[in-house]
Amino acid sequence: MKSTPLTDTHIALGAKMAEFAGYNMPISYAGIRDEHEAVRNGVGVFDVSHMGEFVIKGKEAFDLLQKVTSNNVAKLEIGDAQYSCLPNENGGIVDDLLVYRLPEDKCAEGERAYMVVVNASNIEKDWNWIEKHNSFEAEMHNISYRSGLLAVQGPKAHEAMQSLTDVDLAGMKYYTFKKGVFAGIENVIISATGYTGSGGFELYCDNKDMKKLWDAVMEAGKDWNITPCGLGARDTLRLEMGFALYGNDINDTTSPIEAGLGWITKTKKGDFTSRDIFAKQREEGTERKLVGFVLSDRRAPRHDYPIVNEAGEEIGIVTSGTISPSLDKPIGMGYVKKEYAKAGTPIKVMARKKALEGVVTKPPFYKV
């Protein structure tokens, strides 16, 4: 099992650890609900150094990314980030990812540089996929194994972290980033992004500086009761927002159109993998759709539980579910046949022999 530069720190803090995507990761410290609450109302910090990062650079780096990703890379100015996905050739999803357009200070004339951030479980798959399509003048560098990532999330993240940098944190727009000095560490990418819906930053830095970064973040956040958070709270937070999780809600067999990711699938941008399939799906609709739902039971929906209609006929399957800590209600996401996808449609989730009643609900479940 692999470690992040902070695995020992998490163990010393008494975190409950588990293997995730090959890494020994913290699942929770004080408890998922406390960590969740800290991010919704204060500030929390997550070590997500397991995520993968590739730098793609060259005269045709743009063309490569425009070909392999679904969103429109042409929209990115230097300092912008974009949520996107890598479609496969059958209209499925290889991975979802963030694309950053980097400063060009290390680029030769006419070159561009991007960083893509991918799911830990897909690092090799994504690398091979992009490389296979790299018939362009573009160099690829896998920096995953020397790059760490801290997510400092929550409405108090700006004020709690401002003492660590000259970059005006409160002034940063969502989905932009700056490269700068943070906690005395040079060349930190300070990105106004996250997977929680409560605002904050993601900080990319070299593995060798991660411990220093963690300590500085914890110290600076002390007056705001900054809370170390694990992957358990990361999951409940993203699920309350209806953010898809690769491997659960989206995978090689789900299309971004049916997964509600039409907004990152720009079929008019020019050619890219599976564009024609997506254009057709957009025009004709898909047979199934990923929806959110809220149950009126106390039991939680879980991955792979069947979804049935009022007559008991199977109409879909749960992809993610939990008890929402903010709402104190069971929430979930799943694929249902298109005729059941409208908000307000009554459905039932089968928790083995028990039918849990619920209703299709448009995420986010929690309004920040």
Added chain:
Amino acid sequence: MSNTPKELKYTKEHEWIRVEDGNIAYVGVTDHAQSELGEIVYVEVDTVGEEVAADEVFGTVEAVKTTSDLFMPITGKVLEFNPELSEDEADNPAAINEDPYGKGWIVKVEISDPEELAALLDAAAYTDLIA
């Protein structure tokens, strides 16, 4: 380090059973189990009044992160669901996290065949299992 009292018997599915006088026993989940599950938010027992065979499901524990079935350590009749946990009464499922062998007991049962107890794990064997 998990607490595993010597006087109890255990299952591989992380339940404990404490035999009181005669054929009456209490069943719950172990300290190790509650720690692995994390914050327990709901307990459902829909077998009160029923005879449930050993290794059959008698209820469900819902934690934030996961759902776990509860298995009978031994064949018996479910006499009572702990009112501390029941949503119709105290509705305090966190009692399992706080005191898994005490106020967090889950069901009271009447054992059908005390000889089945011999098949369960003792504290040493259970400690080895979770080591």
